Amino acid sequence: MTAVLTVEDLAKHFIVGGGVVDRVFGKKAQVVRAVDGVSFGIAEGETLGLVGESGCGKSTVGRSILRLLDPTRGKVELDGQDISRTSRRALRPLRQYLQVVFQDPFSSLNPRRTVGQSVAEPIANYGLAKDAALRTQLEDLFKRVGLRADQIDRYPHEFSGGQRQRIGIARALGTRPKLIVLDEPVSALDVSVQAQVINLLVDLQQEFGVAYLFIAHDLAVVEHISARVAVMYLGKIVEIADKKSLFESPRHPYTKALLSAVPSADPDAASQRIVLQGDIPSPTNPPSGCRFRSRCPIAQAICASEEPPLTTQATGHKTACHFAQSGPLVTSPPTAADQIGR
Amino acid sequence: MNDKQALLSVDNLTVTFRTDHGVVPAVCEFSYALDAGETLAIVGESGSGKSVGALALMRLIHDPPGRISEGSIQFDGRSLLSLPEGEMQKIRGNEIAMIFQEPMTSLNPVLTIAEQIVEAVQLHQNLTKKSARARALEMLQLVQISEPEQRLDQYPHELSGGMCQRVMIAMAMACTPSILIADEPTTALDVTIQAQILDLMRDLKARLGTAILLITHDLGVVAEMADRVLVIYAGRKVEEAPVRELLRSPRHPYTLGLLGAMPRLGDTSTDKRLTEIPGSVPSLLEPITGCAFAPRCTMAVERCHVEAPPLERHGDAEHVAACWRSDEVGTVR
Numbered sequence: 168m169t170a171v172l173t174v175e176d177l178a179k180h181f182i183v184g185g186g187v188v189d190r191v192f193g194k195k196a197q198v199v200r201a202v203d204g205v206s207f208g209i210a211e212g213e214t215l216g217l218v219g220e221s222g223c224g225k226s227t228v229g230r231s232i233l234r235l236l237d238p239t240r241g242k243v244e245l246d247g248q249d250i251s252r253t254s255r256r257a258l259r260p261l262r263q264y265l266q267v268v269f270q271d272p273f274s275s276l277n278p279r280r281t282v283g284q285s286v287a288e289p290i291a292n293y294g295l296a297k298d299a300a301l302r303t304q305l306e307d308l309f310k311r312v313g314l315r316a317d318q319i320d321r322y323p324h325e326f327s328g329g330q331r332q333r334i335g336i337a338r339a340l341g342t343r344p345k346l347i348v349l350d351e352p353v354s355a356l357d358v359s360v361q362a363q364v365i366n367l368l369v370d371l372q373q374e375f376g377v378a379y380l381f382i383a384h385d386l387a388v389v390e391h392i393s394a395r396v397a398v399m400y401l402g403k404i405v406e407i408a409d410k411k412s413l414f415e416s417p418r419h420p421y422t423k424a425l426l427s428a429v430p431s432a433d434p435d436a437a438s439q440r441i442v443l444q445g446d447i448p449s450p451t452n453p454p455s456g457c458r459f460r461s462r463c464p465i466a467q468a469i470c471a472s473e474e475p476p477l478t479t480q481a482t483g484h485k486t487a488c489h490f491a492q493s494g495p496l497v498t499s500p501p502t503a504a505d506q507i508g509r
Numbered sequence: 510m511n512d513k514q515a516l517l518s519v520d521n522l523t524v525t526f527r528t529d530h531g532v533v534p535a536v537c538e539f540s541y542a543l544d545a546g547e548t549l550a551i552v553g554e555s556g557s558g559k560s561v562g563a564l565a566l567m568r569l570i571h572d573p574p575g576r577i578s579e580g581s582i583q584f585d586g587r588s589l590l591s592l593p594e595g596e597m598q599k600i601r602g603n604e605i606a607m608i609f610q611e612p613m614t615s616l617n618p619v620l621t622i623a624e625q626i627v628e629a630v631q632l633h634q635n636l637t638k639k640s641a642r643a644r645a646l647e648m649l650q651l652v653q654i655s656e657p658e659q660r661l662d663q664y665p666h667e668l669s670g671g672m673c674q675r676v677m678i679a680m681a682m683a684c685t686p687s688i689l690i691a692d693e694p695t696t697a698l699d700v701t702i703q704a705q706i707l708d709l710m711r712d713l714k715a716r717l718g719t720a721i722l723l724i725t726h727d728l729g730v731v732a733e734m735a736d737r738v739l740v741i742y743a744g745r746k747v748e749e750a751p752v753r754e755l756l757r758s759p760r761h762p763y764t765l766g767l768l769g770a771m772p773r774l775g776d777t778s779t780d781k782r783l784t785e786i787p788g789s790v791p792s793l794l795e796p797i798t799g800c801a802f803a804p805r806c807t808m809a810v811e812r813c814h815v816e817a818p819p820l821e822r823h824g825d826a827e828h829v830a831a832c833w834r835s836d837e838v839g840t841v842r
Contacts, residue, residue: 189747327789347555357554358726360785362770366782384699391772391783414775428704429774430729434753442708445655446669 168246170208171345171378172232177205177241177251178402179224179231183451197451201227203402204241206477209346212372214379216393216410218386218425223445224402225382229348232380233267234258246345263293266339270351271456272331276323282334283319291340308337312373313367333367340371346378353388362507365392386429390414398422401458402450404477408484416493418486421459423496441496456487514586515542516720517688522580524558526566527573533793535561537744539580545687548714548721550735550752552728552767556790558744559724563690566722567607568597585687603633606681610693612673616665618659622649623661625679633684648679650711671702678709685717692724704705707733728771732756737827740764743791746820750828760823760830760838763802800832808834 178200185196202224209215219225230236232243243251245504250261266289270274276285283305290296296304306316312333323331332352339347349368352363369392372379383389389396390410397407399420406419417423424441441464448454454461460470469489477487524536531684536558543549553559564570564709568589582589584605589597609615615638617625626645630636642661649657652675665673674694681689691710695703711734714721723734731738731752738755740748740763748761759765769784788805791797798804803813812833820829823836 220701260749329789357790358728358767358770359554360789362772362783363785363787365772366785385772386700387772387774390774390776400662425699426774428700430703430727431705431774432728432768433773434732434756434758440704440708444703446671446702447699454823509830 171213171246172209172210172380173244174228174232174240175242175244175280177228177231177243178203178239179227179236179390180239188233199450200402201450202231202238203453205397205399205402205404206241207397207404207407212376212378213395214372214381214393216389217380217382218384218389218396219399220425220447222383222401222450223257223386223399224450225399226350228399229267229380229382233265233348234405235267260293263289263342264345264402265348266342266344266346267350268332268335268339268352271355272335273323273355275335276331278323281292281320281322282326284496285323286319286334286338286341289338293342301366308341311371312337313363319507325404327360329356329363329373332356332364336364336367336371340375340377343375346376346380348380348382350382350493352381353385354383354385361388368392369456370371386426399484400424401447401453403458403487405459405488406484406486408486412482412484416484418480418484418491418493419459419488420463420465420496424427424464434475439495459488464496500503515583516545516585517543517564517611517722518583519566520583522562522565522582523578524570524575525578526575528794531794532652534736535575535744535793536565539741539744539746541739541749542747543688543720543722545720546714546718548723548735549656550723550725550738551741552731552738553723553741554726554790556793557741560692561744562741563586563607563692563722566690567601567605568594569601576796599633599733600754602629602681602686603684604686605688605690606684607690607692608674608677608694608736610696612670612677612697613665615677616673617832618665621662621664622668623693626676626683629680630683635727644683645679648683648790649676651713652676655680669702670698671705674702674706675709678706678713682713682717682719686747687717687720688720690724693726694723694724695730696727697770703730710734728756728767740767743793743797745801746831747802748830748832749756749820750823750830751826754824754828760835761802761832762806762808762834762838764830765838766805808837810834 177489181200181201182196183199184194184337203498205228231238238251242249244259250258267313287301287305290301292356305319309316309319314333353364381392395409395412396413397404402419406422417426425444427439427441445462448461456474457470460466475487477485477486520540522536526533526535539562551559566582623642623645626648627641630641630644646657646661649660654660654672654675695706725731735752735759739746740753742763766784766786770786772783786805791801797815799816801816802827803809818831818833820831822829
């Protein structure tokens with residue numbers, strides 16, 4: 168399989184503060200390292216799940232790929248063409264192949280236009296169809312996403328959340344994209360409707376062969392839909408592997424803690440919960456060395472001084488941890504020499 | 510349900526809202542009981558009426574447009590719906606306390622943490638400002654917040670979401686209530702923080718013996734926290750059972766559907782589809798005849814569309830379900 172998307176050392180830093188008022192009070196601008204060097208690839212027709220807690224930079228990765236944000240550093244290749252530095256004009260024809268579905272189906276559709284107009288716009292924009300042919304294509308798209316053709320001329324407020332998300336998906340599919348960035352596409356939906364949309368996404372992928380970058384915080388949903396999964400923490404990918412390998416034998420302590428924290432609806436499931444202490448540190452001032460060390464139950468002295476690189480196992484399983492190992496998380500009490508300032 | 514008097518018993522509660530489009534019964538003939546020290550989970554999707562049911566308990570439904578049009582609520586030998594407002598204020602926040610989904614917006618942004626907890630304590634207990642502040646500190650230590658002394662004089666915006674929820678819990682527990690209503694307490698939080706808060710709630714319940722009324726949509730949280738579960742659909746109770754029993758052998762097709770619709774962690778089979786519940790939650794504006802779930806139910810027969818099924822007992826466990834075909838539900842899973 169060839170890669171439809173390759174991301175290399177992508178970084179996006181934001182500057183906060185440093186305005187006139189701040190300067191008067193002697194405050195300096197701060198750099199938020201939202202995404203700080205991530206690399207991954209997505210093959211044709213594949214789903215890569217990107218998980219992490221809020222503020223870990225997963226949405227910023229999606230937006231930087233889409234060039235809704237200009238990356239600070241790094242390379243994004245769509246079908247072998249670098250799109251991270253190209254001008255807006257040169258980017259325009261490529262955007263046809265790169266679409267997006269957002270989290271909130273209530274704010275991502277224009278309330279003053281019929282849903283048909285919203286879905287038709289990208290198709291017309293790229294001159295793919297017009298007039299009667301466009302209408303036929305709309306009807307076809309609506310049917311594919313489980314809506315009726317007579318709903319084309321209605322307005323967004325006439326639809327439920329799940330239906331609106333279907334409309335968002337239809338809009339993304341219209342230009343026959345190669346990759347769709349799905350940014351928390353089901354987290355605003357109720358469980359029963361969420362299942363409908365997930366099944367729809369799976370069906371459409373088989374039908375159209377489109378690749379997904381599936382960004383979400385819900386591990387069970389990501390596990391269900393993805394072929395491979397990347398786990399982010401504070402702007403870095405800490406682990407990336409095939410779904411089976413990642414969920415069955417996670418190697419990074421953060422992944423282990425994250426998986427153990429998900430409540431199971433099975434009353435007999437043995438829960439060996441690893442409760443992490445504290446909150447995610449601020450990305451303006453991340454911990455030195457490994458960014459997870461301030462909350463890591465197995466951190467040692469080396470973790471504070473050296474940043475662990477993302478190293479590959481024979482199986483293609485990549486982990487960024489000095490003490491990566493599969494199996495349960497063994498917390499041996501650190502010796503006095505290993506004590507690090509927390 | 511039990512021979513002994515339940516701490517709280519809600520009977521036949523109906524809450525309606527007047528809207529421009531007609532009267533909406535948000536909660537309809539809703540009954541349940543809560544024993545001291547027990548955790549009862551109320552599970553439902555958005556718009557199912559689970560939060561309205563809890564607000565009614567605290568008499569926090571704005572009238573108009575809302576109205577508790579029927580039913581009774583007995584708490585500790587008192588009928589809450591007929592108490593004068595002054596008496597109710599003594600119960601609210603003191604004997605029955607509540608925490609909400611959005612910890613960031615539920616705290617007053619212009620008051621420090623100490624001021625907010627002290628206010629709650631002084632309303633109900635005859636304490637000086639100094640000893641109320643000491644109580645606030647004690648509570649912050651109880652909810653295991655980091656650097657509690659420092660937190661006292663901080664404002665909500667200086668705290669993270671998880672810390673704000675700890676403060677909310679500290680405030681709610683400050684008067685050692687006998688019931689804590691937790692309305693989606695961890696929905697807005699990340700999963701590692703959710704694990705911390707759930708741990709804390711379990712620990713407090715064990716130590717202080719508080720009964721918890723947990724309102725949630727997450728069956729995973731239910732499995733971890735609840736003793737008994739009540740499933741609500743379109744404002745009506747459709748099933749109630751001890752947690753194991755409900756998750757193992759649901760007797761209502763809606764409960765079964767919810768369990769099947771949820772992707773499970775550790776299930777790496779790629780080609781397995783999730784069970785869909787077709788359609789969406791019905792509008793409560795239209796009068797519902799028959800079973801409210803019938804239009805979405807794969808098991809529905811003619812009778813379901815005409816006649817509403819009553820809640821019936823199943824087995825010897827305290828398991829009730831409202832379905833005409835409940836004996837056939839969950840025989841295969």
